Amino acid sequence: MTQTADIIVIGAGIIGAASAYRLAGRGLNVVVLDRDRPASGSTGRSVAGVRAQFHNETNILLSRESIAEYAAMPQSGYCAEGYLMLIPESGWAAHREAVTLQQSLGIPSVVLTPTEAQRYADFDSAGLGGCSYCPTDGKVDAHSLNHEYVRLAREAGARVVVDTPVTAIEKRGEVWRVNTPGGTFEAPQLLNAAGAWSGEVGRLAGLQIPVQPARRMVFSTGPLNLPRPVPMTFDLTSGVYLRSEGQRLIFGRADPSDTGWKEGLNWDWLEPTLTLALERWPWLETASLDRKASWWGYYELTPDGFPVVGRMPGVGGWLNACGFSGHGVMQAAATGRVMAQIAVGETPFIDVSPLSIERFAGSEVRRLDLQV
Numbered sequence: 267m268t269q270t271a272d273i274i275v276i277g278a279g280i281i282g283a284a285s286a287y288r289l290a291g292r293g294l295n296v297v298v299l300d301r302d303r304p305a306s307g308s309t310g311r312s313v314a315g316v317r318a319q320f321h322n323e324t325n326i327l328l329s330r331e332s333i334a335e336y337a338a339m340p341q342s343g344y345c346a347e348g349y350l351m352l353i354p355e356s357g358w359a360a361h362r363e364a365v366t367l368q369q370s371l372g373i374p375s376v377v378l379t380p381t382e383a384q385r386y387a388d389f390d391s392a393g394l395g396g397c398s399y400c401p402t403d404g405k406v407d408a409h410s411l412n413h414e415y416v417r418l419a420r421e422a423g424a425r426v427v428v429d430t431p432v433t434a435i436e437k438r439g440e441v442w443r444v445n446t447p448g449g450t451f452e453a454p455q456l457l458n459a460a461g462a463w464s465g466e467v468g469r470l471a472g473l474q475i476p477v478q479p480a481r482r483m484v485f486s487t488g489p490l491n492l493p494r495p496v497p498m499t500f501d502l503t504s505g506v507y508l509r510s511e512g513q514r515l516i517f518g519r520a521d522p523s524d525t526g527w528k529e530g531l532n533w534d535w536l537e538p539t540l541t542l543a544l545e546r547w548p549w550l551e552t553a554s555l556d557r558k559a560s561w562w563g564y565y566e567l568t569p570d571g572f573p574v575v576g577r578m579p580g581v582g583g584w585l586n587a588c589g590f591s592g593h594g595v596m597q598a599a600a601t602g603r604v605m606a607q608i609a610v611g612e613t614p615f616i617d618v619s620p621l622s623i624e625r626f627a628g629s630e631v632r633r634l635d636l637q638v
């Protein structure tokens with residue numbers, strides 16, 4: 267039997283769930299399809315940091331509006347522990363400009379000297395040009411938030427169908443026809459919110475969407491006697507970040523070569539990461555490692571590290587909200603509102619045109635064999 271809707275959302279991660287909530291709130295008949303469960307993808311493996319400290323307006327606004335929404339949702343687990351950025355001399359001038367931009371958009375981020383920043387965390391300041399800190403940045407509970415958006419979406423009338431992989435997509439006239447083992451779904455609009463799998467979902471329809479999986483490792487120490495919680499702290503010299511998680515610290519660093527569908531925690535990445543971390547945080551040497559509390563997951567990377575948000579040009583009824591490249595949790599709430607506005611033909615409350623797929627140039631965004 268074929269089920270119909272106004273829009274099919276593929277993916278019940280935080281982006282799909284937040285979008286479904288807002289789409290259903292606009293009176294659309296929404297069906298969400300997930301091959302697994304909410305939070306089973308990247309959302310559930312996230313470090314769940316939220317920050318508005320970006321270098322461009324679109325990302326600052328997506329985060330600002332999302333963080334405001336989380337702050338008003340008890341289920342989000344929002345905790346304003348702050349984000350501390352440790353910036354090398356080479357990047358300091360550009361970073362100062364970014365802080366000025368953030369402040370002009372109402373973000374309470376501040377510039378600090380390394381000595382001033384020591385009040386938030388103890389670190390070695392070698393090579394730093396300066397630091398910035400934003401007290402409204404912090405973390406959320408990404409699992410809980412994802413499930414809350416699913417609950418809200420269902421309450422608003424959306425059908426959220428789990429354990430239902432999308433296996434084929436075709437356009438018939440004005441309608442998208444989506445096949446799953448649980449039946450066929452049809453709708454004039456389709457939202458690709460499949461995270462790291464968005465490129466694959468696009469390929470099912472003959473579309474090229476430049477999102478690829480990139481494995482990320484998160485290492486955890488054993489319990490420590492920390493005098494105070496360590497806010498999310500990024501060392502932009504080495505790329506290492508760390509923050510408190512209860513009595514532990516979690517830390518990690520991107521391996522740029524680790525792309526594709528590689529599974530499992532790559533323990534070989536621990537030593538080079540720890541070596542760099544010890545240069546900045548020498549006191550980490552006394553910490554033990556908790557292998558069982560460490561984990562891995564996929565980032566959903568685009569070529570420029572920013573998401574693909576908006577309509578697919580020339581492909582009627584296809585919308586993308588994917589490729590958040592490690593920022594999806596912190597930007598989901600605002601993205602949901604934006605996608606609902608786009609779906610009903612309104613101008614989005616945040617200008618997301620810089621996130622259009624067209625920025626990757628016509629030659630890269632090829633329509634393969636889709637008939638529209």
Ligand SMILES: Cc1cc2nc3c(=O)[nH]c(=O)nc-3n(C[C@H](O)[C@H](O)[C@H](O)COP(=O)(O)OP(=O)(O)OC[C@H]3O[C@@H](n4cnc5c(N)ncnc54)[C@H](O)[C@@H]3O)c2cc1C
Nearest residue numbers: 277279280281301307308309313315432461563594595596
């Ligand atoms: C280690 C790590 C740390 C991170 N840290 C942060 C952080 O601090 N802050 C932050 O904001 N972000 C962070 N991220 C990124 C964040 O997790 C993602 O940006 C976000 O979860 C993306 O949400 P999503 O809904 O797009 O994708 P997902 O949560 O992956 O959801 C996609 C869904 O699509 C479903 N799906 C896929 N294919 C199909 C199909 N064929 N049919 C049906 N369903 C399908 C999947 O089952 C999945 O549920 C981190 C990610 C990782 C891995």
